[in-house]
Amino acid sequence: MTKKLLIVRLSAMGDVIFNLPLANILKNNGYEITWLVSEKGYDIVNNNPIVDEAILAPVEKWKKQNFFKNLKEYISIIKYLRSKHFDIAIDTQLLLKSFIWTVLCGANRRIVSKSAREFAILGGNEVIGKLANDYTTHAAVSYLEFAKHLNLDISNIQTALPPAAKETSDKIDLLIKDLDKSKPVLTLAPATTWVTKHWDKDNWKTLVKNLENSYNIIFTGTSKDIELIEYINEGKHLNLAGKTNLLELVELFRRTDLLISLDSGSTHLAWASGHPKIISIYCSTPPTRYAPIGEKYIALTGNLGCQHCHKRKCPLKTNQCTFSPKVQDVLDAVSKLLPLNKI
Secondary structure (H helix, E strand, O other): OOEEEEEEOOOOHHHHHHOHHHHHHHHHOOEEEEEEEOHHHHHHHOOOOOOOEEEEOOHHHHHOOOHHHHHHHHHHHHHHHHHOOOOEEEEOOOOHHHHHHHHHOOOOEEEEEOOOOOOHHHHOOEEEOOOOOOOOOOHHHHHOHHHHHOOOOOOOOOOOOOOOOHHHHHHHHHHOOOOOOOOOEEEEEOOOOOHHHOOOHHHHHHHHHHHOOOOEEEEOOOHHHHHHHHHHHOOOOEEOOOOOOHHHHHHHHHOOOEEEEEOOHHHHHHHHHOOOEEEEEEOOOOHHHHOOOOOOEEEEEOOOOOOOOOOOOOOOOOOHHHHOOOHHHHHHHHHHHOOHHHO
């Protein structure tokens, strides 16, 4: 008999992606997977082949409105969850905002971890040990402890994303129609959220000058990244910043031979799509925790004694880590992953 299982992981996008291997293992072992997710991760989970049903908890919308105004919708979701008669609920968010859903979903077994904060541990009736968070264990691997608790084999780490709709595919076809089909496609995502995660903008500019004659170069990002990208790009190459939504970006990555990016949502999305080779650059954050897992990916970093402090602001006020690795290190990685003589 198929067991019904609820994953409670509302956000953020990166963490939703890092939960995909857990969902994949559960699905491959016969569980019917329902996933409660917020707006930031909904497109990743909805219509995903490893998830049977995605339920949207519109947390971002609720933050902007009076709680009592949203109470009817909140209760409606709880009633729907309870109607599913889940056998198991797994809370990987481990915060107050997930605790409430875990407690009220009606699952017979509610599994949480000792890593829970904000009293979220009280939402479970089964408690596993702390999830590894020492920066030597990848985030996706740490979430597999829930599968291990269910006596499942956790050796096969795989992800999946929803297939592209025709309109999505058609839009990307149109956006990249003028690319030189004789050259490989190199996509650059030079922006992320923290200042200390960024690689020096002049390093990016030098990198582009060394690659632009041999590769099609595409820039991606949000509309907030346009100024940075245009500084690097100098108006020479295709800039799609602010022109794609999440699923369109995924489809672009499926047309990309190599992505060069940072510790960012773009890197995680590209990894989850399973297609492009990836060179990811890590300045303040540890690649052991966040870099793509697999043989066709290279994570680059520096060797400063203070590096990987995982701070949003440099404690030394120098941002020295944002200048490493060197441009030549990235060029060497490009030659290794995408050598022109083998295209």
